[in-house]
Amino acid sequence: MKALSVLLTAASLLLPVSAGLADDLKVKITSDLASVTVKHNGKDVTIQRNQNQKNTIAPAYAKTSRPCPPFCIQPARIAPGVETIGELEVLDYLKRMSAGDDSIVVIDSRTPDWVKRGTIPGSINIPWTTLNISRSDPFTVTEALEKKFNVHSLEGLYDFSGAKTLVLFCNGMWCGQSPNNIKSLLTVGYPADRIKWYRGGMQDWSALGLTTVVPD
Numbered sequence: 001m002k003a004l005s006v007l008l009t010a011a012s013l014l015l016p017v018s019a020g021l022a023d024d025l026k027v028k029i030t031s032d033l034a035s036v037t038v039k040h041n042g043k044d045v046t047i048q049r050n051q052n053q054k055n056t057i058a059p060a061y062a063k064t065s066r067p068c069p070p071f072c073i074q075p076a077r078i079a080p081g082v083e084t085i086g087e088l089e090v091l092d093y094l095k096r097m098s099a100g101d102d103s104i105v106v107i108d109s110r111t112p113d114w115v116k117r118g119t120i121p122g123s124i125n126i127p128w129t130t131l132n133i134s135r136s137d138p139f140t141v142t143e144a145l146e147k148k149f150n151v152h153s154l155e156g157l158y159d160f161s162g163a164k165t166l167v168l169f170c171n172g173m174w175c176g177q178s179p180n181n182i183k184s185l186l187t188v189g190y191p192a193d194r195i196k197w198y199r200g201g202m203q204d205w206s207a208l209g210l211t212t213v214v215p216d
Contacts, residue, residue, distance in 0.1 A: 027051050027209065029091070036091045038098040038122040040213055045121040047091065050209030060117050061172065061203040071174045074199060078179050081192025084199050085167070087208060093167050093196070094122040105148060106167040109178035110202075114171065118212035120205060124148075128170070128177040131184040141188065151190075160191050167196045172203030 025034045027049045035048035056062075076084055090106070097104045106123040108115055115125045129135045130144055145151035145158065149166065152159040166185070170177035182195055205212070 025049075025051065027053065029210075030088070036095050038094045040121040040123075041216070045211065045213055047094070047121055047211040049211075055209055057203075058118070058206045061206045066174060068174075070176055072176070074173050074176065074179055076199065078182055078197050078199075079186055079192060079195075082182060082186075082195045082197055083193075084197050086198070086200065087205065087210065089196070090120065090167060090169070090198050093165075094120075097122060102164075103150075104165045104167065107169070107178075107181070109168050109170045109181045110175075111177070114202075116214060118202070118206075118214050120169065120202075121211060121213050123169075126181070128180045128184075131181050133184055133187060141184075145188070145190075149190075158189055160189060160194075163191060163194050165194045165196065166190075167198060169198035169201040172201040173199055174203075175201055 025048065028034045029036070029047075029049060035046050037044050037046045039045070078084065093104050093106060097106065106120065108119045108123045108125045109128045110119075110125070111127050111129070112125065119125065126144060126148065131141055133141065142153055146153060149164050150162045152162070168178040168181055170179075178197060178201065182197060185195060186192060202212075
């Protein structure tokens with residue numbers, strides 16, 4: 001697996017980070033958190049910030065102006081009951097997943113051409129078109145709900161009692177792909193309190209110099 005960002009020199013760091021190792025990093029995540037090690041496609045990947053203090057945001061996320069529609073600024077609150085979260089919360093969900101919590105799924109809602117440029121370690125790609133009722137079909141939507149989100153269905157009725165907590169993101173606050181996925185999920189009855197939205201997405205992730213990975 002290639003890392004889209006600069007290769008990390010402390011790839012074996014685990015939480016909690018010892019004071020000595022943490023002190024070796026000049027650019028930490030927080031004052032007492034140097035890195036988070038997560039599982040991505042069965043392999044350990046250490047997420048930390050780029051240590052080159054002259055590093056700049058990836059060109060793919062440097063544009064400030066795209067045509068609206070479709071690239072319109074998204075609201076801070078995408079839907080009632082859906083929590084908007086930031087990087088530290090995403091890292092916490094990734095950490096819990098890697099520790100064995102299978103009740104969480106972190107979802108990159110972008111199309112595969114964007115994912116090839118890099119994604120958040122520990123996430124899986126479910127393009128927004130897969131769950132979009134107008135672009136997909138009921139069988140595809142149901143298959144995703146059952147196989148990936150632990151939703152049960154019987155004769156067209158969904159049972160969300162065991163539904164997983166979903167953390168969705170896309171390219172940033174101007175991207176409509178994860179909001180589209182969220183609205184589609186809410187339309188079929190997915191519990192709003194089990195949906196989390198990382199509004200900043202890849203643009204904010206890149207702006208903070210956090211580790212990304214590209215497909216094998």
